[in-house]
Amino acid sequence: MDRLFKPGDRVQLRHGGPTMEVIKYTLDHPSKKQEGIFSDHHVECVWYEEDERKKEVFDQRTLCKVENGGGLFSN
Numbered sequence: 001m002d003r004l005f006k007p008g009d010r011v012q013l014r015h016g017g018p019t020m021e022v023i024k025y026t027l028d029h030p031s032k033k034q035e036g037i038f039s040d041h042h043v044e045c046v047w048y049e050e051d052e053r054k055k056e057v058f059d060q061r062t063l064c065k066v067e068n069g070g071g072l073f074s075n
Contacts, residue, residue, distance in 0.1 A: 020045035
């Protein structure tokens with residue numbers, strides 16, 4: 001599967017949510033790790049909620065690129 005994003009891209013879940021920044025692609029996905037499933041289309045993203053840094057891994061197919069998404073602190 002082709003990679004849809006690059007580090008630094010601003011993204012958002014397709015169903016909405018905060019603007020996030022792509023950090024990197026990762027082979028590990030927390031929910032699949034126990035099953036031994038590894039994939040090259042999981043993206044580690046970071047965002048901020050009430051000045052607290054959040055980080056999570058998402059399947060790239062659940063994300064869309066945000067143009068002019070503003071800063072990560074704007075949500």
